[in-house]
Amino acid sequence: MVEDVVKSLGFLAMGTRMKRIGERLQADTQVLLEAMELPVGAGQCPLLAAIDMLGPLTIGELAEALGITQPAITRSVNQLADLGYLAVKPAEDDQRRRIVHLTEQGRRLVERAKAEIWPRIEAAVRDLCGGLSGPFLEQLAAVEGGLAARSLKQRSDMLKGQEP
Amino acid sequence: MVEDVVKSLGFLAMGTRMKRIGERLQADTQVLLEAMELPVGAGQCPLLAAIDMLGPLTIGELAEALGITQPAITRSVNQLADLGYLAVKPAEDDQRRRIVHLTEQGRRLVERAKAEIWPRIEAAVRDLCGGLSGPFLEQLAAVEGGLAARSLKQRSDMLKGQEP
DNA sequence: TTGTGTTATATAACGTGTTATGTAAATTCA
DNA sequence: TGAATTTACATAACACGTTATATAACACAA
Incomplete structure (x- = not known):
């Protein structure tokens, strides 16, 4: 296993x-x-x-x-x-x-x-x-919307700027 | 559009x-x-x-x-x-x-x-x-667990049995 | 009118999953 | 012990996405 x-x-x-x-x-x-x-x-x-x-x-x-x-x-x-x-x-x-x-x-x-x-x-x-909270489809929509708003690259670059 | x-x-x-x-x-x-x-x-x-x-x-x-x-x-x-x-x-x-x-x-x-x-x-x-509630990873785990417990076919067959 | 840039789609090549099959090794059963 | 069955993985073929490219049609500016 x-x-x-x-x-x-x-x-x-x-x-x-x-x-x-x-x-x-x-x-x-x-x-x-x-x-x-x-x-x-x-x-x-x-x-x-x-x-x-x-x-x-x-x-x-x-x-x-x-x-x-x-x-x-x-x-x-x-x-x-x-x-x-x-x-x-x-x-x-x-x-x-x-x-x-x-x-x-x-x-x-x-x-x-x-x-x-x-x-x-x-x-x-x-x-x-x-049994899922959210509900689930709305959460998928939120992920889609989040990605459309800002890519992972953009997010990573922004977070990098925040590092000490 | x-x-x-x-x-x-x-x-x-x-x-x-x-x-x-x-x-x-x-x-x-x-x-x-x-x-x-x-x-x-x-x-x-x-x-x-x-x-x-x-x-x-x-x-x-x-x-x-x-x-x-x-x-x-x-x-x-x-x-x-x-x-x-x-x-x-x-x-x-x-x-x-x-x-x-x-x-x-x-x-x-x-x-x-x-x-x-x-x-x-x-x-x-x-x-x-x-911003997601759940949080999201737990919801994915719930979907995975639900699928492992019962397939869509099993669910459909069961729901069919409930029809009037 | 002509030349240039853009748009719409077909096609080719590639990547990454799947199912099916074959071979060898291991295990089980009589 | 030998035969039958199962297991582990390589390989082939296929499905279905992607990117890249080619071609034709269209739009626009000079």
């Missing part, structure tokens, strides 16, 4: 630890999706949800909405388009922009996920977080 | 969100390490710290201590061994086991990191989390 070093390192390995928890949550979510026979992976659901929520979006807008890079979006979009859930059309006002739409098949998939599947996942995660 | 969909999805995309924050923290940490000229990346620090804290460890023990898979450890260990910071020797009592040691060079690197670098990173992350 070995000690959990990432946990023991506290703030020093907090990024690694959050990533690890996130990956575990995604893996658990994937198990549920497979049990409920949703034919797209856990990692692709936010992308479908974004288009459902906000309507057709460009590659760049999707990257912004999901907080990942454009090449990652390009790849996911192409995968989902190959499966028939998304269609990509050039924008009318700017040939560079590509607008990503849900297909009829994609719309049906999202409707089913919203009706039967995503609420189940949300409930399980809520159950997991039930 | 596009809405942050991952944030808006709340519990549904909590895993994705935590992963995203973790990656941001790791990227920020990497910037600091480069500024301070530590010649190993942010992702390799917990591995070095584990051996420093617990003494020489097998590949499997390292995987357990860090919560990642054995092939990932094998790769990182080989990378650090190539750089001269780690040495790998077969165990005396079991030919299958490989024990990972810090070299003299590795020891010096860790001593410098512990003296000058890791505390700076820890302080910056602490500063980031300063």
Whole structure:
């Protein structure tokens, strides 16, 4: 039985630890999706949800909405388009922009996920977080906001200035 | 300006969100390490710290201590061994086991990191989390413990049983 | 109108996790 | 004791992020 070093390192390995928890949550979510026979992976659901929520979006807008890079979006979009859930059309006002739409098949998939599947996942995660103070999502928002306001580098430089 | 969909999805995309924050923290940490000229990346620090804290460890023990898979450890260990910071020797009592040691060079690197670098990173992350209730690390521990006790699948199955 | 700088996205390469598989060593069981 | 099973790790393949770069389209200034 070995000690959990990432946990023991506290703030020093907090990024690694959050990533690890996130990956575990995604893996658990994937198990549920497979049990409920949703034919797209856990990692692709936010992308479908974004288009459902906000309507057709460009590659760049999707990257912004999901907080990942454009090449990652390009790849996911192409995968989902190959499966028939998304269609990509050039924008009318700017040939560079590509607008990503849900297909009829994609719309049906999202409707089913919203009706039967995503609420189940949300409930399980809520159950997991039930006893946490904060609540937990607000704390995540605070960390995100804190990072956006000032990077770790900026914080370190400032704290260094305060040393005796 | 596009809405942050991952944030808006709340519990549904909590895993994705935590992963995203973790990656941001790791990227920020990497910037600091480069500024301070530590010649190993942010992702390799917990591995070095584990051996420093617990003494020489097998590949499997390292995987357990860090919560990642054995092939990932094998790769990182080989990378650090190539750089001269780690040495790998077969165990005396079991030919299958490989024990990972810090070299003299590795020891010096860790001593410098512990003296000058890791505390700076820890302080910056602490500063980031300063206003959070909980505190935040305890909440992460609660999530980890909750997942270990019951998976999302188990929770979903139980909640399903409660439906009218 | 032409030249320059910026923007949007595809593509390539890389890094770092995972699962699956193979091999050797150790352990267990009949 | 020998066969079957399990364990430890290397290796291969894959998934999914990132950065860097190329190309085309667009915007703007002279």
